[in-house]
Amino acid sequence: MLPAYAMPFQGFVGGLMIGLAAALMLLGLGRIAGVSGLAARASGLSATGTPRAIAAAFVVGLPLGALILEIMGADVPARFPGMATLITGGLIVGFGTRLGSGCTSGHGVCGLARLSPRSVVATATFMATGIATVAAMNALGLGW
Amino acid sequence: MNGRIFLALVAGVLFGAGLTLSGMTDPTRVRAFLDLFGAWDPTLAFVMGGALLPMTVAWAIVRRRDAPIAADRFDLPEMSGINTRLVVGAGLFGVGWGVAGLCPGPAIAALALEPASAAIFVAAMLTGFALHRYAVAPRPTIQGRKRMPS
Secondary structure (H helix, E strand, O other), X not given: OOOOOOOHHHHHHHXXXXXXXXXXXXXXXXXXXOHHHHHHHHOOOOOOOOOHHHHHHHXXXXXXXXXXXXXXXXOOOOOOOOHHHXXXXXXXXXXHHHHOOOOHHHHHHHHHHOOOHHHHHHHHHHXXXXXXXXXXXXXXXXXX | OOHHHHXXXXXXXXXXXXXXXXXXXXXXXXXXXXXXXXXXXOHHHHHHHHHHHHHHHHHHHHHHOOOOOOOOOOOOOOOOOOOHHHHHHHHHHHHHHHHHOOOHHHHHHHHHOOXXXXXXXXXXXXXXXXXXXXXXXXXXXXXXXOOOOO
């Protein structure tokens, strides 16, 4: 049995939308929908990659999609941690995704579906360190 | 606006809506997925499953085509070459993901839902991008081949 707070159906449908969007980038434009790379490109913090206007259009679309869903009346809780946690996490995520050439979208969705050995290793690694981090934080009383 | 930019915008909107519908813009839920030894929330596993389906089909189509529909060629990252950068980078990313419950896509999408908090995370993330860009010696590109985000 799944816990009551799980959203298997909504999660699956949202996942399908994510996969369709990534398929659109791949089959339409020949590009990987990897958000860390596209965001770095759009912000001018990556010298190479997807043409900047295309990267920027995709990145601008992300909050637009969230906004449209909220306007349509979807229940969209967004329970965030405090400022110190956000800054710490953001810095590490920013640096790590660039060093590792990808995040949950590029490695986790696009790369895994392609059975790319690099992405399989990256995804296994960030899943493991993510789980270990949450366990360690909870054990130290730093959970939120 | 040309067609390619519009296509990228549509893909971004669909991607952002999918992240939001699936609960990935809620850091508490994402962190609960990583809380394997606590009150585990399996939702993200269903999101991954849903996302992998269309992409598996898409890769099968890519293998039969010479070029994408609206561009001259497929510009794709290398699949091989597992090195220290990849493993250390992915490892660090996982730590940050566990700390804040946010990865880049949901953080940017959440700018529309919880602007103040999401903006702090995104600003820190961009600082992390910049740290990598300017503090880590830029890796020379291989024989002029473009390096791609993957």
